[in-house]
Amino acid sequence: MSGNMNLTLKVWRQKDVKTPGKMVTYPAKDISPDMSFLEMLDVVNEGLIHKGEDPIYFDHDCREGICGSCSLYINGRPHGPKQGITSCQLHMRSFYDGQTIIIEPWRAAAFPVVKDLATDRSAFDRIQHAGGFVSINTGGVPDANEIPIPKPIADEAFNSATCIQCGACVAACKNASAMLFVSAKVSQLALLPQGQPERYQRVQSMVAQMDEEGFGNCTNTAACEAECPKEIKLTNIARMNGDFFTAKFFKSDEVHA
Amino acid sequence: MSGSTQTLSTSIGKKLIMSLTGLFLCLFLIVHLSGNFQLFKDDSGLAFNDYSHFMTHFPPIKVVSYLLYLTIIGHSIYALILTIKNRKARPVNYAMAPKSPSIWSSRNMGILGSFLLLFIVIHMGNFWFSYHKDEWFKNHSGPKMPFKEYRTDLKTGKLVSAKQLPQGEYEYAKYVDVNAQQEITIAKDLQAQVIFSFSSPLYVLFYVIAMGSLSFHLLHGFQSSWQTMGMNHRKYKPIVNQIGIWLFAVIIPIGFAAMPIVYYFTKR
Ligand code: SF4
Ligand code: FES
Numbered sequence: 001m002s003g004n005m006n007l008t009l010k011v012w013r014q015k016d017v018k019t020p021g022k023m024v025t026y027p028a029k030d031i032s033p034d035m036s037f038l039e040m041l042d043v044v045n046e047g048l049i050h051k052g053e054d055p056i057y058f059d060h061d062c063r064e065g066i067c068g069s070c071s072l073y074i075n076g077r078p079h080g081p082k083q084g085i086t087s088c089q090l091h092m093r094s095f096y097d098g099q100t101i102i103i104e105p106w107r108a109a110a111f112p113v114v115k116d117l118a119t120d121r122s123a124f125d126r127i128q129h130a131g132g133f134v135s136i137n138t139g140g141v142p143d144a145n146e147i148p149i150p151k152p153i154a155d156e157a158f159n160s161a162t163c164i165q166c167g168a169c170v171a172a173c174k175n176a177s178a179m180l181f182v183s184a185k186v187s188q189l190a191l192l193p194q195g196q197p198e199r200y201q202r203v204q205s206m207v208a209q210m211d212e213e214g215f216g217n218c219t220n221t222a223a224c225e226a227e228c229p230k231e232i233k234l235t236n237i238a239r240m241n242g243d244f245f246t247a248k249f250f251k252s253d254e255v256h257a
Numbered sequence: 258m259s260g261s262t263q264t265l266s267t268s269i270g271k272k273l274i275m276s277l278t279g280l281f282l283c284l285f286l287i288v289h290l291s292g293n294f295q296l297f298k299d300d301s302g303l304a305f306n307d308y309s310h311f312m313t314h315f316p317p318i319k320v321v322s323y324l325l326y327l328t329i330i331g332h333s334i335y336a337l338i339l340t341i342k343n344r345k346a347r348p349v350n351y352a353m354a355p356k357s358p359s360i361w362s363s364r365n366m367g368i369l370g371s372f373l374l375l376f377i378v379i380h381m382g383n384f385w386f387s388y389h390k391d392e393w394f395k396n397h398s399g400p401k402m403p404f405k406e407y408r409t410d411l412k413t414g415k416l417v418s419a420k421q422l423p424q425g426e427y428e429y430a431k432y433v434d435v436n437a438q439q440e441i442t443i444a445k446d447l448q449a450q451v452i453f454s455f456s457s458p459l460y461v462l463f464y465v466i467a468m469g470s471l472s473f474h475l476l477h478g479f480q481s482s483w484q485t486m487g488m489n490h491r492k493y494k495p496i497v498n499q500i501g502i503w504l505f506a507v508i509i510p511i512g513f514a515a516m517p518i519v520y521y522f523t524k525r
Binding site (some may be wrong): 010012023073075076077078102104107108109110172174175176177207208210211214215216217218219220221222223226227234235237238239240241242243244245248249 | 363
């Protein structure tokens with residue numbers, strides 16, 4: 001088929017958490033530019049399976065940019081060379097015939113490699129469990145728009161809420177810091193009326209859990225913002241820090257005696 | 258109290274220390290630069306030497322200066338602690354050098370800062386220590402920093418004469434010679450040390466490079482400290498950014514770098 005590409009892949013192969021891994025080179029032949037990046041990996045894996053080799057293990061689920069599973073560090077950038085998309089939304093037309101593509105897992109102490117390109121991102125889940133929720137009583141169905149929320153606030157909260165927990169921010173950060181993720185999760189609730197009762201407790205618990213997981217410290221380089229597939233903004237981090245200091249310095253946890 | 262120490266040991270708390278110490282140092286730079294502009298006065302160093310005496314002997318300023326030394330040490334130590342933690346957060350590096358877009362200065366704060374620390378040590382050794390050592394070690398054998406006697410006409414306010422005093426024991430003094438209608442100032446001649454230091458082209462080059470590093474350090478550092486403190490206002494954050502660029506990354510480093518350059522070409 002004309003127009004198809006032949007590529008060289010250099011892929012991180014690692015048997016399990018304990019075994020040290022290494023880069024292995026594979027040819028990727030006759031790849032259509034219309035394939036997605038994950039479909040290209042499927043084709044390569046099919047070849048490996050036919051040869052009786054262990055296929056390249058990578059995380060994926062929705063394949064339409066909404067689940068955040070596909071965590072591939074492609075040619076020095078999380079989710080590859082394009083901005084504002086996930087690895088599964090990346091097409092092979094973003095590469096050229098004969099190109100060498102280096103594929104690595106997210107690198108962070110808090111995200112241990114499970115196998116090949118898949119990392120254990122349950123650290124994010126534990127941060128969410130620490131405070132990324134609102135406690136509400138169920139009951140009758142409330143009216144829509146029962147609580148008035150100004151449009152800019154609703155939009156801002158919605159933007160923060162689009163975070164898909166993919167971890168590209170950690171992967172891109174030179175400090176492997178999770179601040180963009182945590183601040184998005186803190187912000188989406190801190191901005192809305194429903195999030196107010198737990199607002200100052202939440203930010204403290206989530207930051208404490210973040211520190212516990214061994215993520216690095218933010219130096220405001222903004223690499224996370226540039227690589228986030230959902231274009232979560234750095235302003236979330238400032239907002240979270242503001243809430244954190246307010247909670248620590250200006251709010252009391254207990255009633256005055 | 259235990260609550261606030263807990264706060265400062267969190268990741269964001271440590272960043273707060275970095276930003277507060279950093280901003281205090283920024284504030285100091287403004288004072289330091291405006292004071293040292295007196296080096297450009299054409300008065301044989303009278304104003305500058307007067308000012309140097311005031312800055313080293315007025316008790317409230319002495320207190321602030323010791324606070325300043327502590328701040329420099331604190332800023333460096335916390336930077337080191339945070340850098341070590343950040344290295345640990347990524348034990349295995351990427352095979353392909355990261356290509357994520359970010360501003361160069363933001364990625365190299367540690368290197369820029371280390372160079373600035375080296376600069377501060379050399380700079381303080383050369384001026385601060387030389388200025389104080391004759392008082393601290395009364396009997397040291399090396400040459401002492403000379404004193405200068407200035408005579409100013411009381412009526413016109415003009416400098417009449419400035420002469421270096423022979424080596425010996427002097428103290429800072431300011432008095433009026435009623436007969437001659439002149440004000441006499443005897444002050445340690447720090448300006449002589451400035452002239453001497455900035456006559457060396459290597460030293461001038463070192464200063465200029467250090468001020469280049471300062472510029473890049475503050476280009477990221479000033480706005481970053483406000484971001485850490487939670488400043489994200491749509492209207493005011495851009496103003497902070499502009500101050501960071503123009504005042505701290507352009508005007509202040511150029512102002513400081515002008516001193517060795519102008520002295521090298523005019524006073525040598
Ligand atoms: S902030 Fe962006 S990069 Fe980070 S986890 Fe959320 S969606 Fe992914
Ligand atoms: S597989 Fe779901 S976002 Fe890529």
